[in-house]
Amino acid sequence: MLVVLGAFGIASVLVPALTPRLGTRVFLLAAVPAVAAVVHAALAAPAVFARGVSERVPWVPALGLTLDTRLDPLSWVLALLVGGVGALVLVYCRSYFRNDEPHLGAFAGSLTAFAGSMYGLVVADDVYLLFVFWELTTVFSYLLIGHYSSRRASRGSALQALLVTTFGGLTMLAGFVLLTTAAGTSRLSELATRAPEGAVGTVGAVLIVVGILSKSAVVPLHFWLPGAMAAPTPVSAYLHAAAMVKAGIYLAARFSPAFAETPGWRESLVLLGLVTMLVGGWRALRETDLKLVLAYGTVAQLGFLTAAIGFGTRDALLGGLALLVAHALFKSTLFLVVGIVDHDTGTRDLRKLSGLGRAAPALAVVAALAAASMAGLPPFAGFVGKETVLAAMVHAGESGDVLGWIALAGSTAGSALTAAYAARVYWGAFARKPGVPDVGVIRESPAFLLAPAVLAVLGLAGGIAAPGLDAVLAPVADVLPAEGEVEHLALWHGIGIPLLLSAVTIGLGLGAFLLREPIARVQARLALRRSASDAYRGTLSGIDRVAARTTKVVQRGSLPYYLAVILVVFVVAVVSALVRLAPPLPEARLWDQPMQPVAAVVMSVAAIAATVAAKRFQAVVLVGVTGFGMALLFADFGAPDLALTQALVELVTLVAFVLVLRRLPARLGTKHGSSFRLGRAALGIAVGAIMSVVALVALAARTATPIAVEFPRLAVDGGHGVNVVNVTLVDIRGWDTMGELSVIIAAATGVASLVFLSSRSDRMPEFARRSGLSLLRGRSGRPSADHDDRGSWLLAGRTLAPRNRSILLEVVVRLVFPALIVLSLYLLLAGHNAPGGGFAGGLVAGLALVARYLAAGRIELAAAAPVSAGALLGSGLLFATGAAVVPLFLGVDALTSTYLDLDLGWFGSVSLVTSTIFDVGVYLVVIGLVLDVLRSLGAEVDRQEEEGDEPSLAGRLEAEEQRRWTAGAGARR
């Protein structure tokens, strides 16, 4: 089974690829896996009927998910249907489509994949696997229904089908979760025999019923099916007659042993099924599009099937299964016939078709066979199924089950309607009608007719060979306990109520067909003002409105509002926790060293001053003071590493702030912070006070020996470094760092993609470097455009407008830049044993780049760093991942580090630790982050600002480069 599934997967990938070469012949290739499914089922038949065939492959062992598949008699029957009808429909497609059909490859691929998903659905033996296939059929049916993607109706219908069936699928998933949790297994074969009892079982059953209703188009979730007729006809024949809509029926049959006794299961399925049968039949008599007549007919039949299979007795299940097989055969035949009619005459409107029966006699015969089976005429399979179901209902009614009589009445009325619209379909397509011109000459193609003919004949065979059908279906039905004499599928049961009722239904049906014109008038008068699909549309627009309103209220775009919400939640949550727990406070000393109160006072003053600052830069600098105060505290505590990093981070943050703030008005306007000042102050004070309390409580809360006690020893023994902080980052807690790196990369990329409107100018560095160097060398060669004859200190100094230049900065940066780079490399390499590390080193290198940018602008920045930020981020992650993964290949845990000490005597000594490679990754990522922020918030913003102005030298250079690049691209082409 898994092999067959794999074949479906491969075929659905291959088919689109081969479509340009093979044209419509590709459908024959697509049919191969479906045929394989049939052959496999046929070969496995003895084993299936003896004990069932199971395959099991672990999928996600950690979650206990397995690829469990199982062929038991029920799955076997459906697998045959899915594979057989699928193969025939695919063969039919070859004639239905033409080579120039748009999106043919995608269509063929989707149809193949759909067949595979459907096959997977019926063989899955794990409810979650079943759910996955269930949703896959939904997704592929969405693609198939929306095949004519240029038509609005097609897209709308596809979306409607998707939403309705997904809604049902998710509801069903909830039911599965409930059941599997209660039962302790997710195996379908176990769940289906002994479902949990009590409330959990009932709720689970009801949730699964919703899934069944949505998939099998049962009232009130039936309206998507007629809409889905926007699909190409082969899709309707397969999805909406034989396959997808049967998924719900399959599930009902599968769970009927478990839920037959569960309150609500039987009643809801039977009653809703009957209502569906009547509604669908009634509508089928009204429609004039043959395909819609069939669609409503399908709704009606699905209702009947749901009622029969949900009825919960062994005989009803047997009849329902026979009906299921019969329906798959006759309904897909009829759809395919309508497809041929449409193909040959160009219309499906039964008011415009006349005389087709004479023009296409073979087609008419095929259709007649199918319609007779649908109407329930002997000796067709439809008759056998209906007969058995009616008999089972009579039997139930006689033994005192009221539902039996209700079901009998409903089924009889519904069957009469079925007979009526069966006659109507045949008449509508093939009869001669007065006043309508006959269709022209039609050349019937045997290849085209093959699939419907085979299906129709099978429908007849199923009726004649009813005992054979019985041999196959009885084992399926035997999962339900039988009382007394069991029913058998047969053409002749003797004269009894069922036969009588059959005759009555056929008579009533013919009567209704003959009286079609008066009935049509009645229907026109009774036409419903509101239908289920109106309700659907109303629900959708209601959800849209609620979503819009919620968004308007919650996402109002006010930063103070967002902050206030977050902080208020924080205050309320923490205070309530504190009050409830009333944790003990520790003994507190005010300070350990005199430096601490000094730093605290400075920080507090700066923090308070920041809240009343009138200018943005002022506020930012004041906030920066608190950060540096923190660095001071760290240093005072003997944490030079933290202090260093904190100070560097503070600097980089300041730069980023300045880059952003320079585009905003300098003064904080009256709009900012003018309202609710007292409230804001109170909230701020509350948050601060609570944080202090939390810090104290957290100190007192620790009772166990902290893990940190071990870190110094671990750092030296395991990480071979005495800088505990750094070894923690790159070795002991290396995975954490890994996660943080990913976050940094995501943030950097996010910032860049917000600012770079069109593309990240990744070829910027190379060109800037070249032009910078050529400016430099061109100094002696050609007279400079500037009046400056003193030479350059930086690469791109003269690309700035003279009034923006600062020779001071240029000279200082020229002298300091290499030293900063050396310092950053030192920090990177020394970090393992001394304050520093990749993070601090990267920040220093980043600050060196900041200096270049500040001194000589964006072209200088581009020229300074010879690579793109993205490449730095990526290679950094590569280094880090490499350090994590490579040890795995050497047979040790990920991120394991090792070291090498070389003592070369007087020459010196070398100590290499492999975790430094991880640190190099951190180093590169941090540089990449700074570069990204600079290039987007700095350089790109500059560029966008300059666009309005007169072109500067930078702009001219860029334009020239752009021109050269385009010319080069043109030449390459």
Next chain:
Amino acid sequence: MSGVRHGDGSRRGAAHQLLLLGGLVLLWLLLWGSFTPIDVLAGITVALLATRVFELPPVQLTGRLHVGHLLLYLIRFAGEVVAGSVQVAALALDPRRTPRAAIVEVRLTTKSDLILTLVAVTLSLVPGSLVLEVDRQRSTLFLHALGVQDGEDVRRIRHHALDTEYRLLRAIGSRAELRKASR
């Protein structure tokens, strides 16, 4: 015409670059606090890496260095920093008046960006004075000075700036500029 001079210039340029490289190696060794041959090798590698990967125009030194004058200059600078700190503190703490400030334009004699920058940096680092703006073409500094009362103070500040330049030229200035400044 430029052939010989060009070659001469590039040889001098290479010497300057070597000097700078040596500075970077020294920085490396000082950072590590260890002076074994392997550290020197590593230092040279790192210095080459830093200057090659991040290529920059060659630094234009003046070509002259007088160690004694440089030391004198640095000692004087340190003294000025201390004195300036005291003065600014006194001005800030004086409750009687708010200190007055002035912007003084000083035209230096040098044509070297390096000297110009170092003078500006020196003056900025001494508390009480700050370089606001530099006119590179005319070698002119615009100084913001605290505690200026009258024209006498302005003359004093201008003289001090020129004096600083002269002392720096004696330490590292080219011969030609030193001669010009001495006049």
